[in-house]
Amino acid sequence: MNDIIYVLLLSLGSILEMFVLTKLMGYRQMSELSMFDYIVGITIGSIAAEMATSLDNNFLQPLTAMLVYALVSILLSKLSDCSVHLRRYIVGKPLILFHNDVLYKENMKKAKLDISELLGQCRINGYFNLTQVEIILLEPNGKLSILPKATERPATPKDLTLSPKQESLCANLIIDGKLMPENLKRSGKDEIWLKRRLHALGYHSYKDVFLATCDSYGTLKAYPVRNPAKGQEDVLS
Numbered sequence: 001m002n003d004i005i006y007v008l009l010l011s012l013g014s015i016l017e018m019f020v021l022t023k024l025m026g027y028r029q030m031s032e033l034s035m036f037d038y039i040v041g042i043t044i045g046s047i048a049a050e051m052a053t054s055l056d057n058n059f060l061q062p063l064t065a066m067l068v069y070a071l072v073s074i075l076l077s078k079l080s081d082c083s084v085h086l087r088r089y090i091v092g093k094p095l096i097l098f099h100n101d102v103l104y105k106e107n108m109k110k111a112k113l114d115i116s117e118l119l120g121q122c123r124i125n126g127y128f129n130l131t132q133v134e135i136i137l138l139e140p141n142g143k144l145s146i147l148p149k150a151t152e153r154p155a156t157p158k159d160l161t162l163s164p165k166q167e168s169l170c171a172n173l174i175i176d177g178k179l180m181p182e183n184l185k186r187s188g189k190d191e192i193w194l195k196r197r198l199h200a201l202g203y204h205s206y207k208d209v210f211l212a213t214c215d216s217y218g219t220l221k222a223y224p225v226r227n228p229a230k231g232q233e234d235v236l237s
Contacts, residue, residue: 040072044069044070047066048066095107095138097136098135099134133146133147171215172211172213173189174206198220203222208225
């Protein structure tokens, strides 16, 4: 029983430490991982798991190791910000895989990417034919950046000489049946306005609304609390 409590405390401690270290290393550790970030993330996770299940009272050793990895990651991040040359060496630089109807085989070898994988990634991004594409870059985080040819990209308002009004983020006024007072205040509306608009849409209580948003034009959109009709989900299977 004492061992279980000890493991429980160590597990909570390792989770807390990983949370703090991740905050120190920055959100990039969670989103756009470089090769080094990937290695550090896996290693810290492995050490934390070992620390959580250790019964030898030597938790200070894995704790120290996690701190060292995190500090090295922070140091390299600072160095990358100070020097472009170091940044290219530590983080890496983009590789041109395709440009002007030419496939660069050597760069694909460096990226350990074969032609089938490249075509598959193009299809995922909505390009089923390389004739639609001008440039394909492999970014340091392993993702592909695809620039379509001018004739294949969607038309923009600028192309059509239009000047639409700039929109801003929608304010979430109700979430899961609960009013968000601060969001309502920032939107420039009050609760009287909200209740009137909801009543006009057929809602008599906040609890009936799963999500309600208000855009920059003052348009309210409400989504009810409702489950799919019986058999509706079968259509998707």
